[in-house]
Amino acid sequence: MNEPSPPSESAGRRKAPDMYDVARLAGVSQKTVSRVVNNERYVSDASREKVMRAARELGFRPNTAARALTTGRFHRIGVVSLSTAGWGPASLLVALERGVREAGFSFSVAHTTEGRPQSMQEGIDRLLEQGVDGIILSEPIDEPQGRRFEADVPIVSLGYTDGLPPKSVVPTDAHVVADGREATDHLLDLGHAKVWHIAGPQNWWAARERLEGWRQAHLDRGIEPPPHIEGDWSPASGYEIGKQLAADPEVTAVFCTNDDTATGLILALTEAGLRVPEDVSVVGFDDIPAAAYLRPPLTTVRQTFEADANQAIAALLSRIAGAPDFDLEGSDGDGSDRPLIIRASTAPPWRHRGAPLPERRGAPIERTDS
Amino acid sequence: MNEPSPPSESAGRRKAPDMYDVARLAGVSQKTVSRVVNNERYVSDASREKVMRAARELGFRPNTAARALTTGRFHRIGVVSLSTAGWGPASLLVALERGVREAGFSFSVAHTTEGRPQSMQEGIDRLLEQGVDGIILSEPIDEPQGRRFEADVPIVSLGYTDGLPPKSVVPTDAHVVADGREATDHLLDLGHAKVWHIAGPQNWWAARERLEGWRQAHLDRGIEPPPHIEGDWSPASGYEIGKQLAADPEVTAVFCTNDDTATGLILALTEAGLRVPEDVSVVGFDDIPAAAYLRPPLTTVRQTFEADANQAIAALLSRIAGAPDFDLEGSDGDGSDRPLIIRASTAPPWRHRGAPLPERRGAPIERTDS
DNA sequence: GTTGAACCTGACTGCGCAGTCAGAAATTCG
DNA sequence: CGAATTTCTGACTGCGCAGTCAGGTTCAAC
Numbered sequence: 020m021n022e023p024s025p026p027s028e029s030a031g032r033r034k035a036p037d038m039y040d041v042a043r044l045a046g047v048s049q050k051t052v053s054r055v056v057n058n059e060r061y062v063s064d065a066s067r068e069k070v071m072r073a074a075r076e077l078g079f080r081p082n083t084a085a086r087a088l089t090t091g092r093f094h095r096i097g098v099v100s101l102s103t104a105g106w107g108p109a110s111l112l113v114a115l116e117r118g119v120r121e122a123g124f125s126f127s128v129a130h131t132t133e134g135r136p137q138s139m140q141e142g143i144d145r146l147l148e149q150g151v152d153g154i155i156l157s158e159p160i161d162e163p164q165g166r167r168f169e170a171d172v173p174i175v176s177l178g179y180t181d182g183l184p185p186k187s188v189v190p191t192d193a194h195v196v197a198d199g200r201e202a203t204d205h206l207l208d209l210g211h212a213k214v215w216h217i218a219g220p221q222n223w224w225a226a227r228e229r230l231e232g233w234r235q236a237h238l239d240r241g242i243e244p245p246p247h248i249e250g251d252w253s254p255a256s257g258y259e260i261g262k263q264l265a266a267d268p269e270v271t272a273v274f275c276t277n278d279d280t281a282t283g284l285i286l287a288l289t290e291a292g293l294r295v296p297e298d299v300s301v302v303g304f305d306d307i308p309a310a311a312y313l314r315p316p317l318t319t320v321r322q323t324f325e326a327d328a329n330q331a332i333a334a335l336l337s338r339i340a341g342a343p344d345f346d347l348e349g350s351d352g353d354g355s356d357r358p359l360i361i362r363a364s365t366a367p368p369w370r371h372r373g374a375p376l377p378e379r380r381g382a383p384i385e386r387t388d389s
Numbered sequence: 390m391n392e393p394s395p396p397s398e399s400a401g402r403r404k405a406p407d408m409y410d411v412a413r414l415a416g417v418s419q420k421t422v423s424r425v426v427n428n429e430r431y432v433s434d435a436s437r438e439k440v441m442r443a444a445r446e447l448g449f450r451p452n453t454a455a456r457a458l459t460t461g462r463f464h465r466i467g468v469v470s471l472s473t474a475g476w477g478p479a480s481l482l483v484a485l486e487r488g489v490r491e492a493g494f495s496f497s498v499a500h501t502t503e504g505r506p507q508s509m510q511e512g513i514d515r516l517l518e519q520g521v522d523g524i525i526l527s528e529p530i531d532e533p534q535g536r537r538f539e540a541d542v543p544i545v546s547l548g549y550t551d552g553l554p555p556k557s558v559v560p561t562d563a564h565v566v567a568d569g570r571e572a573t574d575h576l577l578d579l580g581h582a583k584v585w586h587i588a589g590p591q592n593w594w595a596a597r598e599r600l601e602g603w604r605q606a607h608l609d610r611g612i613e614p615p616p617h618i619e620g621d622w623s624p625a626s627g628y629e630i631g632k633q634l635a636a637d638p639e640v641t642a643v644f645c646t647n648d649d650t651a652t653g654l655i656l657a658l659t660e661a662g663l664r665v666p667e668d669v670s671v672v673g674f675d676d677i678p679a680a681a682y683l684r685p686p687l688t689t690v691r692q693t694f695e696a697d698a699n700q701a702i703a704a705l706l707s708r709i710a711g712a713p714d715f716d717l718e719g720s721d722g723d724g725s726d727r728p729l730i731i732r733a734s735t736a737p738p739w740r741h742r743g744a745p746l747p748e749r750r751g752a753p754i755e756r757t758d759s
Numbered sequence: 760g761t762t763g764a765a766c767c768t769g770a771c772t773g774c775g776c777a778g779t780c781a782g783a784a785a786t787t788c789g
Numbered sequence: 790c791g792a793a794t795t796t797c798t799g800a801c802t803g804c805g806c807a808g809t810c811a812g813g814t815t816c817a818a819c
Contacts, residue, residue, distance in 0.1 A: 035541065080517060080518060081518075082458070082520070083454075083457075083518065083519050083520040084453075084454045084455075084456075084457035084458040084463065084520055085454075085458050086454075087453075087454035088452070088454040088455050088458050093454065094519075095519070102483050102486070102487060103483065104476055104479035104480040104482070104483050105479075106474055106476075109474035109475075109479035109482075110474040112474070112479075112482075113472050113473065113474050113500060116472070116498055116499075116500045117472060117500065120499070120500070120515070125497060125515075125519040126497060126498050126499070127495060127496060127497050127498075128486055128496050128497075128498055129486075129490070129496070130483060130486045130487065130490070145490070145495075147450060148450060148451070148453065149453050149464075149465065149495040150452070150453040150454055171405065253678055254678050254679045254681070254682040255678070255681075255682070257682070258682055279678060279679055282679045282682050282683070283679075283682045285682075285684075286682045286683070286684060286686075289684060308623055308624050308625070308649060309624045309649055309652045309653075309679070311624065311625075312624040312625070312627070312628055312652050312653045312655075312656045313652070313656070313683075314655075314656060314659060314684055316656075
């Protein structure tokens with residue numbers, strides 16, 4: 020009601036109210052205001068009520084800088100991410116922000132500079148300069164020369180990275196390899212003799228793991244995998260590599276390191292007169308929203324961004340809280356959620372062109388809905 | 390060399406060095422250290438050198454909280470974004486981070502909570518609580534009841550939003566309408582009588598503008614536009630709406646509010662036995678990386694994320710610096726960069742099914758490379 | 760040599776908050 | 790009823806830094 024009109028009403032922007040202002044209005048001490056704001060014990064209901072009313076009336080907002088200064092905690096998590104808008108990295112970022120927010124922390128991002136070595140360390144440095152309690156490395160890529168990351172706060176990496184300080188490292192290790200293996204197994208189970216692989220840049224951890232899963236799937240059956248071909252995640256690279264693969268009659272099945280690459284590949288195959296899946300089966304990775312609506316709808320591996328993000332955050336928070344080495348085992352899923360989404364881009368090998376199309380065309384096709 | 394071993398070497402984590410530590414080692418006062426760190430004038434080369442050496446030796450990092458406390462500036466820009474990994478929002482976020490970083494500011498993100506009204510204001514509140522010097526609203530959507538956004542720092546919106554404080558508002562207004570118009574004009578110029586429109590959710594500013602451009606393109610020619618259909622940006626909604634459109638023989642051209650929707654649409658048309666572009670032409674929006682590799686390669690409108698982001702940042706920084714109403718006119722491009730990328734999904738109307746395919750199939754097709 | 764200006768430096772202070780502690784008031788217990 | 794305990798409160802302090810100011814030094818100009 021009676022607005023305590025600020026002393027200098029004439030000035031442009033009046034000073035933000037601090038705890039002393041609230042205390043004065045409420046008739047208590049600054050320390051009591053602090054207690055109320057931080058929900059501490061030992062404040063009478065009467066005082067609490069008065070303070071809250073005064074704070075609301077003044078529009079009081081605690082000053083984070085001052086709080087951080089006295090507590091030494093910033094209440095902020097930093098994330099180093101790649102400067103790409105690709106589905107994978109972007110989804111991870113969204114999941115991380117959500118998890119961090121729900122944990123009550125602020126969220127800072129430092130993107131790496133594209134094509135710049137050591138840019139992960141630079142990202143870490145920028146985060147440290149602005150003040151964070153912990154750092155998450157999303158989509159880690161290798162630093163040159165196996166350099167060690169340096170930081171005086173806990174670091175957690177979503178996926179393995181060499182050179183991490185002792186704290187660190189994360190969950191997802193095992194299952195990404197498993198995912199790559201499952202995709203490959205699916206194709207081998209269909210009867211394909213070998214599965215070709217369009218890999219991602221091998222300085223990315225995720226790309227390496229998928230390749231490793233693909234390799235293992237072959238070796239487990241005593242098959243020598245064909246040489247893999249390295250792309251750059253883009254549809255363009257999938258298209259270019261696809262033109263090569265289309266020329267090789269031995270190629271009947273391809274596992275792509277992501278859905279974008281698969282999109283380019285399919286176009287190249289089609290332009291070469293090959294049919295998917297009748298002549299060549301294709302598996303992607305990511306399950307981007309459009310995957311179910313490509314022609315043909317793409318068999319792919321659905322990523323578990325939410326779960327990965329939450330594991331990373333849990334690990335980081337426990338380290339921030341002081342646990343020297345939080346044990347994460349057991350939380351690693353056993354794969355019961357079946358990340359492989361089988362759609363119409365995979366089928367048994369055909370290998371005789373011109374054969375009549377199978378009836379799949381009008382068959383019901385699973386579309387993702389999550 | 391002679392490492393000044395910290396007093397309590399036994400303790401786990403030793404206290405981070407402050408300016409007094411550096412000053413002691415360098416043989417100067419704390420204030421001089423402050424001067425060197427902030428690159429102020431009036432420091433002798435000798436002092437500067439000593440301080441820098443000492444700072445490096447101790448691994449000194451200025452404490453942002455203390456600095457923010459004394460200066461009242463956080464050196465941080467906050468962005469409120471949608472919690473989606475879609476190409477558009479994610480690209481904007483990447484561009485914004487880059488621009489903010491280059492301006493020497495830190496970058497905080499607050500995502501909105503999906504499906505929650507008032508979540509933009511909540512995002513703003515979260516940013517204000519953690520301390521930012523200014524806020525950018527990326528991909529603004531309407532708040533319920535035309536509520537005014539409240540903040541005691543400058544806000545800039547990437548696209549118009551009702552209820553913004555006087556400071557605010559941005560650049561892109563004009564050209565997004567123009568983009569929608571250009572896409573539609575392209576189809577009308579090809580000879581289509583009308584262009585159907587799969588719109589985005591109309592509480593999104595971007596979706597409204599594109600629809601408006603589509604509408605204007607019709608009205609300018611004295612054509613009554615057909616009713617638009619509202620999707621939700623997803624391929625799924627494009628597919629569902631596509632099934633309706635496929636049943637209407639009048640439909641020969643569709644402008645989709647984004648490339649994902651177009652992807653779903655094309656599948657629905659294809660499944661209905663229609664050919665793109667022979668029976669129906671399709672234009673998308675965004676120019677996602679896969680757009681050039683769909684079948685057919687998609688005619689679409691390329692977004693100008695970098696430019697938009699930079700304009701928003703420039704506007705925000707100038708307001709932070711004190712300019713009450715920075716005038717942005719003139720910076721609005723005149724369209725000389727031709728955002729419409731014409732590929733193979735658009736052609737003149739055919740309208741007699743079963744006609745021989747035109748020769749486009751093998752024709753060279755532009756692929757984006759930027 | 761004197762005057763002034765530019766240059767350089769450090770003591771002191773306050774930013775807004777939470778930690779510490781001493782003490783008052785209310786409650787429980789023997 | 791007094792003693793021990795719990796609850797409540799505020800004075801005081803320091804976190805690490807940059808702003809202010811006073812003083813000292815150097816240099817050029819008169």
